[in-house]
Amino acid sequence: MLDAHLKAQLKAYLEKVTQPIEIVASLDDSAKSAELNELLEEITALSDQITLVRRDDNERKPSFAINRVGSDIGVRFAGIPMGHEFTSLVLALLQVGGHPSKTAADVIEQVKNLNGPAPDGVLRFETYFSLSCQNCPDVVQALNLMSVLNPKIQHVAIDGALYQDEVDARQVMSVPTVYLNGEVFDQGRMSLEQILARLDTGAAQREAEKIKTKDAFDVLVVGGGPAGSAAAIYAARKGIRTGVAAERFGGQVLDTMAIENFVSVGYTEGPKLATALEQHVKDYDVDIMNLQRAEKLLPATEAGGLIELQLANGATLKSKTVILSTGARWRQMGVPGEDEYRNKGVAYCPHCDGPLFKGKRVAVIGGGNSGVEAAIDLAGITSHVTLVEFDSKLRADDVLQRKLRSLPNVDIIVSALSTEVLGDGQKVSGLVYKDRVDGVMHTLELEGIFVQIGLLPNTEWLKGTLELSPRGEIVIDERGQTSLPGVFAAGDATTVPYKQIVIAMGAGSTAALSAFDHLIRSPLLVAETEKEAVAA
Incomplete structure (x- = not known):
């Protein structure tokens, strides 16, 4: 073997x-x-x-x-x-x-x-x-x-x-x-x-008590994906006090299968890249605080000159600057039955869960590259795949569409609005959709639904704190600056148009350099430096 x-x-x-x-x-x-x-x-x-x-x-x-x-x-x-x-x-x-x-x-x-x-x-x-x-x-x-x-x-x-x-x-x-x-x-x-x-059960509270004793950071990065990792590395290399608070170090990369467009690396997989990112960050003097969910950001004007980050466990971190790199998550259909049957037939990772549906009938929601690729993969495992797309046509690359249409056990339905996930109380039994052309309701009998309709930024906790776009993305300028002084952002949670790993890394680096530039121009830092010089 x-x-x-x-x-x-x-x-x-x-x-x-x-x-x-x-x-x-x-x-x-x-x-x-x-x-x-x-x-x-x-x-x-x-x-x-x-x-x-x-x-x-x-x-x-x-x-x-x-x-x-x-x-x-x-x-x-x-x-x-x-x-x-x-x-x-x-x-x-x-x-x-x-x-x-x-x-x-x-x-x-x-x-x-x-x-x-x-x-x-x-x-x-x-x-x-x-x-x-x-x-x-x-x-x-x-x-x-x-x-x-x-x-x-x-x-x-x-x-x-x-x-x-x-x-x-x-x-x-x-x-x-x-x-x-x-x-x-x-x-x-x-x-x-x-x-x-x-x-x-006592671990979270012990960690919260430990976090409460930490001194203020020069740069606090919120999020540990590609953008957050790059920001932490660039900040730490400046010799300033750097911390990372991440709900899940690695972020969405951990759920990514094949990565073939990361410049200079012909092929890798998400978990391997996430491990390499974490190890690179650990090579520097960075305080990594994993499993920490951010709940509220208090601007410096409300926190005595330091920006405050309140965590779900009750602890609070303080920093002179903050870089937000909270990333994004899978977008849900938002229809009745989806939450009830999550992991009971409703799935978001065809690579992971596909083998469990061997010989069964499934649907894929979404006609972009991710959806079409998922349908192609699942067609080799399941008995039948129905791809359901809201738009009047598929949006995936032509080469993927040609491959999909060549498969004998695949049906494609366009102009379809998914309205409900059906089940027997234990597992998925069907999907209801509305034909957007004639308004007729249809029901697909199936045992699995794979949702592939894009990402949502993890920014709900920031509403009312800084400027967000209509899609919930953090609005930034070319330097990664947000609407709050001293608060920068990078990666998939921002208005950067292309959500790619390599772009997120570049944006994280930019945000860190901008944060450092903000620090060296800050009157507070200048005053502290002069005080240290007098004491010496």
Whole structure:
């Protein structure tokens, strides 16, 4: 299964294993079991520290456990972790094998102190993933690490496409979906810190108390996507006190599959780029405050000369300048039933959730590039795709439209206004739309709806504070200056016309340089500098 190059890379990684590992395979006579056995035999042959045994006593076949010999430390995969999950497999081998994690010491200690409910205090996690899901590895890797660090935490990662009957029985329609002790814990991308915040209920308040003690920043960046990361790097390189408050470091990039237009990089994927952005920011003296949602911005005139940012946890940050880079999120249809059936048939990521709809009928809402690309991808998985577009024609590139129209299991409906998502209380059963030409209402019978109709800026919390466009975007000039002195903005939340990663990075850099220019021309900073000179 593994080519020579991949085997050589894996062998080099496995040299870091310091504790003996036992891989315990549970197999049957299926082709997938034979495929998994081949993979495990190839892995075992690469390290003297790894042995392979077979015990067909697990309820899920094919599956395998990676256990540290002589301990109760281990993780389990139900499926064949290739594709996006191959990295999860490699990390599991290393961590079970004694290679230390690079996770912060305080986070590791927090994991070790977790306990589950009575009577045994065990936290039993199950994660349903798909091999094409770029959001799933973060969740799988976080829970695997937790099970290695704490014997009272158990985790099994399950390939939903391989265990379709189980997925149908539990009505899993979105990945990653995480169960804890048999009940749904959460859905969607989660970092280790986010999972801990859900489990350790006192963590948010402890973090808020810590934030309250922080001194004022010279530049405070709100948001940790491409624009925020670039702004933080450019500000920190000026040697000034820089902080980043982000609800989710990486932002919308974390939900992006293939990136092929990032100049000088032929191909990358969103999660990889987000990891690189965070690491680059950490190379500088930047105070990163993750999982922090901004709720209110107070101009300097209302806050004693410093701009204030109020957070959802009750803490307040102060800064001489602020750069807003809060990005955008998927636009919703805004029709009855959409919220009720979110992750129960209504989805926003065809790459992630598409495999869960194998052989089913689905609709794609939106006729731009994203919608047409989603329909093309889903046509290879589902039994039928109906693309529904509000306009009288598709807006996607011609090459994509030609490809879409060549597919035999795709219908295209234009001039259609989606009005309602139908369901049986548990999952989606249909979509109602109105023909905008003759006004006739129609119902599509289907089991999945993928919404691809663009983005909305994350700026609701700024209404009434500074100037926003009719679309809710932060109005900025060519320097990134907003309508408030000392407050700058960059990226997809602003009036910059093209929402692209490379443009957001440039805008973030511009905003940081503008903030620095504002600082060095500020009377407050000049006065402080003169005071320091006299004291010296």
